[in-house]
Amino acid sequence: MSEDAYRLTSPSGSEMELPVRKGTAGPDAIDIARLYKEQGVFTYDPGFVATGSCESDITFIDGEEGILMYRGYPVEQLAAHSSFIEVAYLLLHGNLPTTDELAGFDQTIRRHTMLNEGMLSFFKGFRYDAHPMAMLSAVVGSMSAYYHDELDASNPRHRDKFAHRILAKLPTIAAAAYKLNVGQPFIYPRNDLNYCENLLHMLFAVPAEPYEIDPVAAEALDLLFILHADHEQNCSTSTVRMAGSSGANPYSAIAAGISALWGPAHGGANESVLTMLEEIGDASQIGKFVAKAKDKNDPFRLMGFGHRVYKNFDPRATIIRGMCHKVLARLDQRNTPLFDLALELESVALKDEYFIEKNLYPNVDFYSGIIYKALGIPTSMFTVMFALGRSVGWAAHWREMIANPKGKISRPRQIYTGPTVRDYVPIKKR
Ligand code: CMC
Numbered sequence: 001m002s003e004d005a006y007r008l009t010s011p012s013g014s015e016m017e018l019p020v021r022k023g024t025a026g027p028d029a030i031d032i033a034r035l036y037k038e039q040g041v042f043t044y045d046p047g048f049v050a051t052g053s054c055e056s057d058i059t060f061i062d063g064e065e066g067i068l069m070y071r072g073y074p075v076e077q078l079a080a081h082s083s084f085i086e087v088a089y090l091l092l093h094g095n096l097p098t099t100d101e102l103a104g105f106d107q108t109i110r111r112h113t114m115l116n117e118g119m120l121s122f123f124k125g126f127r128y129d130a131h132p133m134a135m136l137s138a139v140v141g142s143m144s145a146y147y148h149d150e151l152d153a154s155n156p157r158h159r160d161k162f163a164h165r166i167l168a169k170l171p172t173i174a175a176a177a178y179k180l181n182v183g184q185p186f187i188y189p190r191n192d193l194n195y196c197e198n199l200l201h202m203l204f205a206v207p208a209e210p211y212e213i214d215p216v217a218a219e220a221l222d223l224l225f226i227l228h229a230d231h232e233q234n235c236s237t238s239t240v241r242m243a244g245s246s247g248a249n250p251y252s253a254i255a256a257g258i259s260a261l262w263g264p265a266h267g268g269a270n271e272s273v274l275t276m277l278e279e280i281g282d283a284s285q286i287g288k289f290v291a292k293a294k295d296k297n298d299p300f301r302l303m304g305f306g307h308r309v310y311k312n313f314d315p316r317a318t319i320i321r322g323m324c325h326k327v328l329a330r331l332d333q334r335n336t337p338l339f340d341l342a343l344e345l346e347s348v349a350l351k352d353e354y355f356i357e358k359n360l361y362p363n364v365d366f367y368s369g370i371i372y373k374a375l376g377i378p379t380s381m382f383t384v385m386f387a388l389g390r391s392v393g394w395a396a397h398w399r400e401m402i403a404n405p406k407g408k409i410s411r412p413r414q415i416y417t418g419p420t421v422r423d424y425v426p427i428k429k430r
Helices: 035-039 075-081 084-093 099-111 117-125 132-146 156-182 195-204 215-228 235-244 250-261 269-280 283-294 315-330 333-351 353-357 364-374 379-403
Strands: 005-009 015-021 059-062 067-070
Touching (some): 075 215, 075 315, 084 099, 099 156, 156 379, 215 315, 215 364, 215 379, 235 379, 269 333, 315 333
């Protein structure tokens, strides 16, 4: 047996060597692709806790050490020195751009911000109080009906065009959803503004008076988008890859990813954190809520705590916590008590045996909502903000998945636990 293989012995004594696959970093993986064919058994791993679904060059996470890297660059360095648009180029193309490449990419994204006018009529059909994630998913799905030119997945230029459209048009769709909720007229994009300035303009400008963009707000959004840009095979990205693996229209695959992100165990947690902090109200109530979170008979969980992969700390949470101080100091002192409450809750939970034993730490969503709230973004839009940042990760993963000549349709197996064969009984005899 070579060193790079596991030997599997079946209950009947037959043996099989399972090769080991090695990435450039991270734990090895046992390749079980031949297992079913040769042994007639498959593996069982609900929630994919110990299962890799693909090879990927895009993002690396070490959950024990709290490391997150995009294309090899630590997220701390990107957060300190880069911009969301540069990170988007990096994720899509694999390398940091030169000055000319960045300028060209930035210009391309700015040129794609407008929506087909027909798409705007969708917003007239939604109820005024529709959740913006519901609208985002539906309208992004409708892009498959509007942008079906240049969608030959085997053509790299078409794959680029798809990524550009997703990145450029999602803020416009998100802002239109917000404007419907607040009953204001839709504001067209301004391509002289950068990505986050333009988003703030579309969200908060009104035709009746001038709107001045606060550079601290634009900077804070840019940072949050960098931190949300990708996170390897998380639930929504895996959903995009899975839907796309059938050869489905990529805009529909992104719409599926948006729907997956909405859940409170995933991107919807940022909305739930704010709701939870407001419910806790003040520090005297923290003990009661921490006890609820520990009670096995109570479904309540501390939102913004815990992560499937990070078992030490979430590096994104550390960066966002720092940004919170800056944003609150500059923008909205009224939210400082909420931040103080979050810090107190964090400190209580981190000293609690239950949270220590289960390696539960604040995740990216624990602090992001406090910044969004300080920027005047309503709670229902928090997960939409996450989606805007993550859109580039989804596009990068779709491109990587679809360009892989060895790609297969995603199709897990199951352990069947239903009735075994039984005969049909005519309805009158049941
Ligand atoms: N509060 C209380 N207990 C918790 C929490 C929490 N937030 N998170 C996990 N646990 C407990 C859980 O009950 C389980 O206990 P036991 O072993 O006794 O059954 C143990 O910790 C392990 O949890 P798990 O649910 O098996 O772990 P998972 O990897 O399947 O789930 C998670 C990860 C993020 C879904 C979960 O920690 C959670 O629900 N957290 C709250 C929601 C949240 O903040 N989600 C945002 C994730 S970060 C943004 C993103 O990437 O989407």
